[in-house]
Amino acid sequence: MKGITNCDLNVRLDRPSVNAPNPFYLPKGTEVTIVDAVLGEEVNRSGNPLWYRLETGGLVWSGGVDGGEPPPMEVNHWIEHFEIDKLWSTNPSIEVGIIDSGFDPGHPDIGVHKATSLLTSGSCDDFDGHGTHCAGILAGTGSKRISGVAKGHKLHVVRAYSSLSSGITSTRLAKAINTLASTNCRVISISVGVPDSPELQAAVAALPPNKILVCAIGNTSAATLLADGEFPARYPNCISVGSLNHGFQLSTFTKPFPQLDICVPGEQIISTNSQLASNSQLYMPRSGTSMATPFVAGLVALILEKYPHYQLSDVRTKLHSLTEIKKRQNLFAYRAIQKKPIII
Amino acid sequence: MRKFYLLIFILATTQLYAQHAYWDAQTLTKFLNDEGKFEPDGEDIKTFEKIRAEYGYVKGTNKYLDAFIAEGTGSSTQEDAKAKNQLSNLAAIDFSTFNYTAAIDGIAQFLIERASEEANVMFFHRFKKFIADQPDVKILFPASASIIESMEPYQYGYLIQALREAFRNDLGDLINQLDSTSFIKQAEIDHPNLRLALTALKLAHQIGKSDNPAKAITYFGKLDWVGKSSDVAVKNLAATFRVMTVLLESIATQQVDGWISPQDFKRNILDNKNASKIYLGLLYQRLDGIKFYSGNPVTEIDVRDQLDKLTEIIEPIVALVSEAAGEIAKLRKDIKGAAKEARAMLATEVVNRGLELITQLVASNESILAQWLPPDGLASAKTQVNKYVSLINSGAQIFDAFASRNYSSAVVHLLIFVDQEALQKLNAENKEKYKGLRENLLKYGAFIASVAQAKTGEEVKNALKAVALPVGSASIKRSVPFNISLNGYLGGFIGHENITGDDNKNGLNTAGFYAPVGLAFSVGPRKKGNGHSFTAFGQILDLGAVTAFRLQKGNAEDLPETELKNVFAPGFYLIWGIPGGPVSVGAGYQRGPALRKITLDTEPELKNGHRVGLFVAFDIPIFNLFSKAKPY
Numbered sequence: 001m002k003g004i005t006n007c008d009l010n011v012r013l014d015r016p017s018v019n020a021p022n023p024f025y026l027p028k029g030t031e032v033t034i035v036d037a038v039l040g041e042e043v044n045r046s047g048n049p050l051w052y053r054l055e056t057g058g059l060v061w062s063g064g065v066d067g068g069e070p071p072p073m074e075v076n077h078w079i080e081h082f083e084i085d086k087l088w089s090t091n092p093s094i095e096v097g098i099i100d101s102g103f104d105p106g107h108p109d110i111g112v113h114k115a116t117s118l119l120t121s122g123s124c125d126d127f128d129g130h131g132t133h134c135a136g137i138l139a140g141t142g143s144k145r146i147s148g149v150a151k152g153h154k155l156h157v158v159r160a161y162s163s164l165s166s167g168i169t170s171t172r173l174a175k176a177i178n179t180l181a182s183t184n185c186r187v188i189s190i191s192v193g194v195p196d197s198p199e200l201q202a203a204v205a206a207l208p209p210n211k212i213l214v215c216a217i218g219n220t221s222a223a224t225l226l227a228d229g230e231f232p233a234r235y236p237n238c239i240s241v242g243s244l245n246h247g248f249q250l251s252t253f254t255k256p257f258p259q260l261d262i263c264v265p266g267e268q269i270i271s272t273n274s275q276l277a278s279n280s281q282l283y284m285p286r287s288g289t290s291m292a293t294p295f296v297a298g299l300v301a302l303i304l305e306k307y308p309h310y311q312l313s314d315v316r317t318k319l320h321s322l323t324e325i326k327k328r329q330n331l332f333a334y335r336a337i338q339k340k341p342i343i344i
Numbered sequence: 345m346r347k348f349y350l351l352i353f354i355l356a357t358t359q360l361y362a363q364h365a366y367w368d369a370q371t372l373t374k375f376l377n378d379e380g381k382f383e384p385d386g387e388d389i390k391t392f393e394k395i396r397a398e399y400g401y402v403k404g405t406n407k408y409l410d411a412f413i414a415e416g417t418g419s420s421t422q423e424d425a426k427a428k429n430q431l432s433n434l435a436a437i438d439f440s441t442f443n444y445t446a447a448i449d450g451i452a453q454f455l456i457e458r459a460s461e462e463a464n465v466m467f468f469h470r471f472k473k474f475i476a477d478q479p480d481v482k483i484l485f486p487a488s489a490s491i492i493e494s495m496e497p498y499q500y501g502y503l504i505q506a507l508r509e510a511f512r513n514d515l516g517d518l519i520n521q522l523d524s525t526s527f528i529k530q531a532e533i534d535h536p537n538l539r540l541a542l543t544a545l546k547l548a549h550q551i552g553k554s555d556n557p558a559k560a561i562t563y564f565g566k567l568d569w570v571g572k573s574s575d576v577a578v579k580n581l582a583a584t585f586r587v588m589t590v591l592l593e594s595i596a597t598q599q600v601d602g603w604i605s606p607q608d609f610k611r612n613i614l615d616n617k618n619a620s621k622i623y624l625g626l627l628y629q630r631l632d633g634i635k636f637y638s639g640n641p642v643t644e645i646d647v648r649d650q651l652d653k654l655t656e657i658i659e660p661i662v663a664l665v666s667e668a669a670g671e672i673a674k675l676r677k678d679i680k681g682a683a684k685e686a687r688a689m690l691a692t693e694v695v696n697r698g699l700e701l702i703t704q705l706v707a708s709n710e711s712i713l714a715q716w717l718p719p720d721g722l723a724s725a726k727t728q729v730n731k732y733v734s735l736i737n738s739g740a741q742i743f744d745a746f747a748s749r750n751y752s753s754a755v756v757h758l759l760i761f762v763d764q765e766a767l768q769k770l771n772a773e774n775k776e777k778y779k780g781l782r783e784n785l786l787k788y789g790a791f792i793a794s795v796a797q798a799k800t801g802e803e804v805k806n807a808l809k810a811v812a813l814p815v816g817s818a819s820i821k822r823s824v825p826f827n828i829s830l831n832g833y834l835g836g837f838i839g840h841e842n843i844t845g846d847d848n849k850n851g852l853n854t855a856g857f858y859a860p861v862g863l864a865f866s867v868g869p870r871k872k873g874n875g876h877s878f879t880a881f882g883q884i885l886d887l888g889a890v891t892a893f894r895l896q897k898g899n900a901e902d903l904p905e906t907e908l909k910n911v912f913a914p915g916f917y918l919i920w921g922i923p924g925g926p927v928s929v930g931a932g933y934q935r936g937p938a939l940r941k942i943t944l945d946t947e948p949e950l951k952n953g954h955r956v957g958l959f960v961a962f963d964i965p966i967f968n969l970f971s972k973a974k975p976y
Contacts, residue, residue, distance in 0.1 A: 100418065125386070127387075161417075169415060194415055229415060290419040
């Protein structure tokens, strides 16, 4: 992708910390072609450690480039970055659940322990791709490429809607939560948002305290701003999740909500895709708080794996400890996951 | 027959329609779940997505459809749906069905024919000047103008085939080119409602081309109907066309003649509460931005604000098109079983029925207007509707002529239309500015049409013959400093003659055809360009009698046996070559010829004598012996 430098930028060599031999810099206004992004040092304590690798070679700081979008990154990239693989246990016991558009049963990186469909057809097949993508982030098996944060954990899938366009009602979401409430799932990942409703309140309230709901706060894209709701993420007994960009700044599409529990990278995340969807690639990038949510749900599963007795408040405290407070253009503070390896 | 072929062509290039609210509403209705929300599954999701994208529907912006959409959704970013631009490119008339079998026989016969061609050269001289003086001609006839501008008029014989094709291409696109001319742009300033008239012309044109004439109207839903007009009535008429377009699109089928029946519409849409609401929701998407205007000061009326009114309009329109579709289908069926001779007539009926339907639909715009406009605004809008029906009919006449390759008629009708709707409505100053264009456009347009219309080489260029020198070579001596040629002239003379044994020896006692052949020594202009020439002509023969006989359509077989001595007529003339054409004026002296007159029923008249005289004639070089190049 293309970008324009907004200041004179030093070009670094293989690593952001190594300057190229002087004089070697790109003057302001230079068009650059970005082929990759890596995390490195911050420049001027900007809080932005993202560096762009250029087609012509070398690295430049992303804060000095306008218009450049970060290239997609696999879930595995973030797992390596946060050293999450060091948190994996050999025989995980915590079961995780996901409420979404289903999953692709033929995908090599998706292994489902149990699946339930709430649709008339009774099928759990994912014709949208959203559910499969989230499932890969949460519990991808890594059999071929994508490993999820809670790799190896048993996965329950509830297919509660057919596509993003047709959406999901509060009633249906409540029913899905009720479905997983009766299973052994300790963590439920919900990457959808609906308006507040008595049924939904009742379903969330009825969950036992040791079951953790991890919910996306939602996006402000033009397609959804006017329509979808922000529940159950806004309920106090849910972990609310926002998205960060590759520079660990709040994604512009994350809905403003001052009580976000945690924000993690959610932009251009490459994960599993359903081959039954219109875009039948095996893997593809998606962006959204939807992508950040299963990532956090996976973290919660790892926390519970280590601290099985933890309840919601304990989990929330632990998650908060992994974050640092940032401000979004002086509007509101949010908790962004720290860039360093995660220790729980 | 021509229309039949046109119809076949049209059928072969049919564009199938994909999305129509009538069908889509039924499809979407099937996707409703037990909560009354859309929930397509499996492959139906793609169908759902396709419809959603086609209509540019975004949740939260359409109260009709929102009722069927679940309130929540996933939180990954999506592309916003964008409505597709349905406006089809307007193709020019296709003339590919015409037979290009022009043949030029290339046989020079007599000086008469050459003289005729010299007249053509003169015509091209004027044509070239006309193009140079009137830039709009280049816009209207771009291909033709390009060729004519780059050629020397006397070369037209070589370029006649290219010209013919260029003429046809230009005529095919003539209606579309009108928009770009300066006089139309000026006329739009002087007469802002012109835009509406032009769209009528295009609409009629499209009707004749379309596989289903009624569907032609749908091509024009997003055209600029209003232009620079601030006339509220015009704006309202334009709005009705847009509404009509949306309605017609919504009830079309994918078949060529396909329109849903009133019974199906009632059963599947009107009598089904959900389907009816979804149908309106889909129309709501399509009607975005369409407004009526009313009151003083003028206020906007958004069609979508009172969308439920559409249900009162749509039923009669469904009935109208359904009936026409049935008749057109029957006619098409009849064509299949008809004798060859009857097919063309039936095909014409198909087109005519389509035109009739369009007229009915335009007229029914009144019902649309009546739904939204108060009575005072309605009256002026109705006037526009009536005028528009008349304009459509004029347009239809023009199309009919184009379709049947009657280019002359088509061009004449079109240019009259343009004259009436545009040129005559210019203000006085601009009328004067475009006076030259008005006076000559019809003449040259008709010429182009007649060439394009020609079916044989004889018709294309009746006088194009291959001879020793190309036609127009008369201009050589008018463009080089010095030239020698074996030359002929054809024209008339008047003079004083002394005939042996004849007593009439007073004054100008003779006149007649003059067709000499001899050696011409000419001096021309020394500067660049064509100009005067002055020739010393040593005459050898005078074929005046033979020429006169052939002009009277005598056959070569009837010519009496003629000896050279009978046409031998030595003489000397000084000749002025008039610039800009092949006409020359000369004066001089000659003996003979003995052969003075040929008739079919008497012996040829042979007399010896000599004369002095003046002549006016076409300059016809037969063979160029020497030319001195210009000093530049």
